[in-house]
Amino acid sequence: MRIGISGTFWAEPNVGSGQYVRHLVEQLPTVAPQHEFLLFIPAYTGAAIPQIANLAVDRVPTPFDTIHPKLAKLWYEQVELPRAAARLAVDVLHVPYYAPPRRQLVPVVTTVHDLIPLMLPAYRGSALMRAYTALATSAVRRSAEIVAVSDHTRDDVVDVLGISAQRVHTIYEGVAPEYQPQSEEAIAAVLERFNLHSPYLYYIGGFDTRKNLPMLLRAFGRVRRRYGHPVQLVIGGQRPKAASTLFPALEPTILDEGLAADVVFLGRVSVEENAALYAGAAAFVWPSQYEGFGLPPLEAMACGGVVLAANISSMPEIVALGGILLPPHDTEAWAVMMLRMLTEPEVGSEYRTRGLSRAREFNWNVFAQQMIRIYERVPARLRH
Secondary structure, eight states, X not given: OEEEEEOXXXXXXXXXXXXXXXXXXXXXXXXXXXXXXXXXXXXXXXXXXXXXXXXXXXXXXXTTTTTOHHHHHHHIIIIIHHHXXXXXXXXXXXXXXXXXXXXXXXXXXXXXXXXXXXXXXXXXXXXXXHHHHHHHHHHHHHOSEEEESSXXXXXXXXXXXXXXXXXXXXXXXXXXXXXXXOOXXXXXXXXXXXXXXXXXXXXXXXXXXXXXXXHHHHHHHHXXXXXXXXXXXXXXXXXXXXXXXXXXXSHHHHHHTTOTTTEEEEESOOHHHHHHHHHHSSEEEEOOSOXXXXXXXXXXXXXXXXXXXXXXXXXXXXXXXXXXXXXXXXXXXXXXXXXXXXXXXXXXXHXXXXXXXXXXXXXXXXXXXXXXHHHHHHHHHHHO
């Protein structure tokens, strides 16, 4: 088989869709050398051509590459990508995010990471964005097979999009090899670099409204008042330039709780720094109200971190017994459990062990093997 993969996010290795396509493309030629693999890279992204054995690359131009990046992206997805797949006689085209072509000149497999724009009104955006989502949704329904990143997302696809469960398959993501237990020296070096001290609680994973950070800050305020010793809430990731309905301001809550000296915003962190911060934290805290998968808690567990996560959406499925699950709106429950992680190290030690065991169940190589079975299923199913 000749299998094509859309590399729209190849140039963005720090975002979830970029990590997904990179791990996919890096693993596929190894697990299935009997097949041909072709990566389509849209020219407007300016992405460098990857040098991977047994992988061909086709750079796909559009008329709008130097004029309008958003229009170039749309034209690539809906016009040039299906044309290129047909021209190069691809047997199956995999679009690993929520925007396959509506006119499918070859059979398409689509990965759905979540249905946030359909499930959460705050994320629906402008009229143009809603039109784009409607186009993508119509195209997803036409896909030969659909891959969901969790059973939670699979259920959403079946229930919300009305797609037959026989066409929707759960394939879990993996954990990058950089996320593993860290030495005391590596942790100490990162803490010194950022002028941090132990103990601290750690969060990374975005600042949009579903991430539930105001609640986390209020819970941390209670911890700070009860603990009796210095403790920091360390927050990684690049903050938005301005507050909005989608990205609520955090400063009012910080000031109301008297936490100006105790909450540290790091900005962008490297993978190596992130791994050390996961490993060194008294707990990684993840109160998100909706996730299609939820990679940061899995990364934290892989580093031997203690994970406190919300008990809704995909989190019970992904974290399972590897962490502690809490109601996302119960500020007191979060405060009590964070305080417990600070004062009862033996409990934290038990969950570090549990988390490591849970994280080992998520593997990019296994992910790629399962994906191959979906690709091979497409021609057989279309013949019937």
